[in-house]
Amino acid sequence: MPLNDIQIGQLADALDEHSDDGRLQLMATDLGVNWANLNNGIMPFRARVATLIRYLNGQLPPRDTELLEMVRERGNAHLKTVAAQLMAPTYYSPTGDAHDAIVLGRAAFIARRILRDRIREFTTDVSPFSTRMLVVRGGTPGGKSYTWEYLRHLAHVTVGVQPIRLRLKDKGEAYTPRHLFEEVFRLLDLDLSALPSLNDDPQLARIDALLATFKGKIVGLKRRYWLVIDDLNEPTVTPGVREAAFAMAEAAEELKLDYLWIALLGYNDSISNPELRYIAQDDAEYPQPAFVAQHLQALSSSGPNPLQGSRAKEIADLLFQKYQALDKAAMMELTTRVERMGEKLQQGLQP
Numbered sequence: 001m002p003l004n005d006i007q008i009g010q011l012a013d014a015l016d017e018h019s020d021d022g023r024l025q026l027m028a029t030d031l032g033v034n035w036a037n038l039n040n041g042i043m044p045f046r047a048r049v050a051t052l053i054r055y056l057n058g059q060l061p062p063r064d065t066e067l068l069e070m071v072r073e074r075g076n077a078h079l080k081t082v083a084a085q086l087m088a089p090t091y092y093s094p095t096g097d098a099h100d101a102i103v104l105g106r107a108a109f110i111a112r113r114i115l116r117d118r119i120r121e122f123t124t125d126v127s128p129f130s131t132r133m134l135v136v137r138g139g140t141p142g143g144k145s146y147t148w149e150y151l152r153h154l155a156h157v158t159v160g161v162q163p164i165r166l167r168l169k170d171k172g173e174a175y176t177p178r179h180l181f182e183e184v185f186r187l188l189d190l191d192l193s194a195l196p197s198l199n200d201d202p203q204l205a206r207i208d209a210l211l212a213t214f215k216g217k218i219v220g221l222k223r224r225y226w227l228v229i230d231d232l233n234e235p236t237v238t239p240g241v242r243e244a245a246f247a248m249a250e251a252a253e254e255l256k257l258d259y260l261w262i263a264l265l266g267y268n269d270s271i272s273n274p275e276l277r278y279i280a281q282d283d284a285e286y287p288q289p290a291f292v293a294q295h296l297q298a299l300s301s302s303g304p305n306p307l308q309g310s311r312a313k314e315i316a317d318l319l320f321q322k323y324q325a326l327d328k329a330a331m332m333e334l335t336t337r338v339e340r341m342g343e344k345l346q347q348g349l350q351p
């Protein structure tokens with residue numbers, strides 16, 4: 001995957017500070033590039049470095065990885081670190097802002113502007129009054145669980161919290177609110193023995209004693225967590241379990257601790273409590289061709305051969321043309337095709 005403008009600037013800055021003309025000339029020669037021809041030394045050293053990177057980046061296929069490998073092998077400790085990071089990026093954002101990431105690892109994360117805006121209350125706008133609760137709605141396949149990948153990405157690269165996902169899919173109808181509390185206690189490393197034993201387990205509706213214990217224990221957390229409870233829209237998840245998950249998130253919102261945020265994925269019940277009117281909410285849906293076109297255009301613009309005119313829309317329409325209905329299987333197949341197309345466009349290859 002070729003370096004984008006922001007990454008080129010990062011590498012040029014590092015080489016400008018930690019290398020010199022002689023070392024770069026040797027690397028350029030080994031790469032078959034005439035270093036002296038890069039403006040014959042008239043440009044400042046950093047500008048010449050950037051020109052070399054862009055030249056290699058613009059080849060088909062791009063050759064910037066060859067330069068990164070040389071920098072990693074021959075550079076000092078700082079250059080080795082920078083090269084290693086650029087060779088294994090965890091995400092791509094067209095703006096450089098982690099919130100705007102459109103590729104996470106190799107997975108596409110498309111559109112979702114409302115989520116991207118609201119999640120800043122979990123990252124850059126944290127205060128004693130900002131929300132600790134996120135609800136992502138959606139009954140049909142539409143990217144709810146992809147939200148987990150995005151949240152995990154932001155947890156690591158923006159605020160350094162521990163993201164934890166609790167999936168409820170395939171738990172079965174025998175899974176009770178008490179089971180949910182027990183799993184959450186284990187995941188947050190809380191004292192499981194503190195949960196009260198109740199006479200009428202499985203306590204499908206009454207969770208007051210469990211919730212009170214939960215509140216009492218989370219105030220003592222010493223590590224910051226983003227707890228993501230997923231699959232709440234699954235048919236096998238009972239109303240009692242959904243109620244328990246919501247009650248946990250409501251407790252986190254009420255206490256507004258600096259150590260616990262809770263996201264509910266697939267929670268579609270109405271929220272009537274006026275005290276929750278400022279929580280973060282998002283309606284997930286699979287992106288339409290126009291959003292996919294914007295995604296492909298952005299990826300192509302980071303490579304050596306950007307799409308021109310309406311070509312991105314034409315490609316997106318062709319990708320969607322095969323599917324008359326976007327059920328879950330079709331959505332997964334289409335997502336893979338979009339991701340592969342994006343990788344080709346970043347390399348400067350076009351269909």
